[in-house]
Amino acid sequence: MKLSVIILALFHAVFLADQEPVSSKYSIQSETLCVGDNLEFGDYSIKFKKIISDSRCPKGVTCVWAGEVEVLVEFYENGKLKGNKVITGTNIEIGGNEIISEAGISLKEYFGEKNLGITKVVVSPYPGKRKISPEEYSVNLGVTRTIEND
Template identity: 60%
Template sequence: MKITIIILALFHSVLFADQDPVPPKYNIQQKILCAGDTMDLGNKAIKFNKIVSDSRCPNGVTCIWAGEVKVLIEFYENGEFKGDKVITGSNISLGQNEVVSGTDISIAEFFNVKGLNIKGVVVSPYPQANEKISADEYSVNLEISERVETD
């Protein structure tokens, strides 16, 4: 019985030894952007430039390939262009919207900071059978997380 208690105590201490005493905190911001709109993050900014391509399988159509959507995002710091990135998502349908896969896409390299990620991108509208979406109809719901340093 004593050996069992000792083994359990050792297992418990090993299991929790490497864990942070306080979990990290994140500042999460979300905004819906139309083409050309900017999301401000203090002295940083993220701009939805355009939809590069949209081959998602429309509602009402049976497709062999699910398709994908590519979104061009630009990054600015203190008004200065820092670079851009094309985010590609597969066809993960949530209602009428498309969730771009590959969440937790690091964008820290554009701002020289750690813990800055794109947590989610939802592209609207979702394609419908026999309907063309014009460039000005698209919007992107962008969710950004930034790790906050704690004392």
């Protein structure tokens, strides 16, 4: 039994050593935005316009449906509006942060770059017992650019 485990481990090590290394690097930019703020990266920017709706299940309440939050953002290139998008998702709590499950949004449609995308959207505050006013919301956006090595 021990011999077969050792042989399996050696086979696995040889198999992994034969693979080519990953040839991509990532440039990641993340910033927390209040309503009207921009996340700027090079000639591009993303503006947090507003929360359209927030039906997430409040903390301390048992809900049949988790609810969702809709965030309106605008995309700019060299100060010129390229379009807007409503990002919709149900927040998932990871380490105390609520992360929208729709993250992984390509920005090719707006900026023409296939290697650029929104990889993180965290909406705060999370609903509680009191109503949240529109100006209290903030959104932490993460934009990732894949840089391929040749």
